Amino acid sequence: MMWAVALILVFLSCGILAWRRRNRNKDEPPPLPGALPLIGHIHLLLGNSSQLWNTAKKVCYSSLNAGGVIISVYIGPRTTYFVTDPEDCLTVTNTCLEKDGFYNFGKPWFGDGLITADVQTWKVHRKLLNPAFNQSILDGFMDVLNEQARRLVKNLEVEVDKGPFDHFAYILLNVLETTCLTVMKVDFSDESLLNCEYVHAAEDMFKYLIERIQKPWLYSDVVFNWSFLKRKQDECLKILHNMSNTVLKKRKTEYLNNKQYKEIEGTTKGAKFRPFMDLLLELAIEKGAFNDRQIREHVDTMLVAGHDTTATVLMYTMLLVGSYPEVQQKIFEELHDVFGDEDRDVTKQDLSQLVYLEAVLKESMRFYPIGPFTIRNLDQDVKIRNCTLSKGRTCYLWFYGVHRHSMWGPDVEAFKPERWLDPKTLPKYLSAFAAFGMGKRSCIGKTYAMMSLKITLAQALAHVFRRYRVSGNHLLMTTKMDVLLKPVSGHHVTIEMRQNNQ
Ligand code: HEM
Numbered sequence: 001m002m003w004a005v006a007l008i009l010v011f012l013s014c015g016i017l018a019w020r021r022r023n024r025n026k027d028e029p030p031p032l033p034g035a036l037p038l039i040g041h042i043h044l045l046l047g048n049s050s051q052l053w054n055t056a057k058k059v060c061y062s063s064l065n066a067g068g069v070i071i072s073v074y075i076g077p078r079t080t081y082f083v084t085d086p087e088d089c090l091t092v093t094n095t096c097l098e099k100d101g102f103y104n105f106g107k108p109w110f111g112d113g114l115i116t117a118d119v120q121t122w123k124v125h126r127k128l129l130n131p132a133f134n135q136s137i138l139d140g141f142m143d144v145l146n147e148q149a150r151r152l153v154k155n156l157e158v159e160v161d162k163g164p165f166d167h168f169a170y171i172l173l174n175v176l177e178t179t180c181l182t183v184m185k186v187d188f189s190d191e192s193l194l195n196c197e198y199v200h201a202a203e204d205m206f207k208y209l210i211e212r213i214q215k216p217w218l219y220s221d222v223v224f225n226w227s228f229l230k231r232k233q234d235e236c237l238k239i240l241h242n243m244s245n246t247v248l249k250k251r252k253t254e255y256l257n258n259k260q261y262k263e264i265e266g267t268t269k270g271a272k273f274r275p276f277m278d279l280l281l282e283l284a285i286e287k288g289a290f291n292d293r294q295i296r297e298h299v300d301t302m303l304v305a306g307h308d309t310t311a312t313v314l315m316y317t318m319l320l321v322g323s324y325p326e327v328q329q330k331i332f333e334e335l336h337d338v339f340g341d342e343d344r345d346v347t348k349q350d351l352s353q354l355v356y357l358e359a360v361l362k363e364s365m366r367f368y369p370i371g372p373f374t375i376r377n378l379d380q381d382v383k384i385r386n387c388t389l390s391k392g393r394t395c396y397l398w399f400y401g402v403h404r405h406s407m408w409g410p411d412v413e414a415f416k417p418e419r420w421l422d423p424k425t426l427p428k429y430l431s432a433f434a435a436f437g438m439g440k441r442s443c444i445g446k447t448y449a450m451m452s453l454k455i456t457l458a459q460a461l462a463h464v465f466r467r468y469r470v471s472g473n474h475l476l477m478t479t480k481m482d483v484l485l486k487p488v489s490g491h492h493v494t495i496e497m498r499q500n501n502q
Contacts, residue, residue: 096378146459181275183299208229255278350458373396
């Protein structure tokens with residue numbers, strides 16, 4: 001029964017596709033070669049998430065090699081555009097704020113959280129949530145971030161001189177603990193079982209989202225709701241929502257019991273520790289801005305958007321630093337200049353002095369942009385440099401391609417942190433760096449993420465690199481698209497004792 005419905009839907013879709021393509025606007029961008037009759041480029045979606053990523057890269061390079069032109073790709077009944085030019089990407093991201101229908105696949109998880117919200121909800125909620133990421137709130141997180149970074153260093157020490165190991169496993173749990181603390185003020189650091197369950201459920205959910213995108217017959221909710229994939233997804237959602245619901249209930253009761261609610265006194269000198277959930281509760285209870293479901297959806301969004309991204313960037317950065325000994329040496333020297341032999345916390349002042357470390361981080365994010373694309377629904381015609389994109393189409397904005405654009409210079413394919421130290425070696429067009437997205441719907445957690453990454457790296461590298469040398473080889477790594485750009489294998493590093501402190 002389900003298959004019959006699926007087949008009918010696929011045939012209907014193909015019919016619409018053929019009809020639409022016959023009516024193609026002559027000014028539209030050139031199509032990607034290889035479209036098959038009726039199904040277009042659907043066959044390119046076949047294969048595992050690693051093959052999918054290789055296909056995406058090939059299409060990016062086709063566009064870049066043709067001078068950053070936009071390419072039309074036919075996926076089922078949809079005509080989609082692939083954009084890799086930084087200027088064109090910015091025009092589209094700022095003109096069309098509506099995310100594509102694929103984001104609805106994430107709604108059972110994130111509901112009206114910022115990533116999946118429709119434009120009207122997003123506009124209101126983003127304005128309400130922006131203050132949660134202002135500098136004074138972030139300053140209140142300094143102690144937690146330092147403490148968590150020390151915990152990571154301690155955990156990593158068991159791997160010293162033991163040969164290659166998967167550093168991502170350590171980083172992911174550590175960053176999840178940090179995110180739970182700053183988003184919900186919940187300390188899960190001694191409950192690794194719960195963390196592991198959550199991490200695996202989140203990982204599986206990403207896999208299922210990609211699987212659904214690869215199976216056009218599951219695009220329809222009617223068909224999907226009968227599928228085995230939906231059942232597996234529901235099991236994960238139970239674990240994921242249980243975490244946020246349990247914490248919400250607990251903290252809401254605490255809030256209501258304390259009518260004279262005061263901000264939680266933190267330990268950071270001069271700054272208050274104020275978790276994200278408290279701001280949501282205040283907005284909900286004092287101003288009626290959110291109901292319980294919306295609070296839960298924002299918390300779920302921040303937990304995932306905050307932990308998996310930051311952990312993946314840290315993992316790539318450590319691997320890259322391990323792959324380039326000269327980069328490692330320069331970080332070592334900079335950390336020595338700032339900290340000397342002192343074993344102390346990283347302060348706000350230190351952060352501004354760690355210029356080379358910041359360059360390494362940015363270059364890592366340019367090289368491996370973990371959010372390699374975003375998808376927008378064109379709710380109006382969009383005039384870009386060489387053509388007009390038609391209203392009603394879907395537009396893929398490829399940040400991976402933007403980071404490989406010729407604007408970066410002839411050494412675009414090289415990992416070169418030095419390019420960030422001299423404005424002359426950077427693209428004139430600032431939007432060419434899109435690791436945090438582009439335009440109005442770009443990352444709300446950007447400043448938090450940079451601060452957290454710098455503290456963790458400075459702590460980890462100051463302590464680990466002072467005595468140990470990290471090595472790895474990122475060229476042995478294959479990557480895959482699990483919504484985020486993730487490694488498949490070969491992302492192992494080794495930590496060894498330095499000889500004579502060299
Ligand atoms: C290095 C770490 C991070 C990276 C590379 C990153 C990257 C991104 C990117 C590329 C987007 C745009 C997604 C799109 O257009 O579809 C985005 C959006 C977003 N990020 Fe981040 N992010 C990071 C950390 C964080 C953190 C720490 C948080 C929160 C605690 C966060 C919360 C969000 C949210 C809520 C959005 C949606 C924004 C909106 O639509 O208004 N991110 N991020």
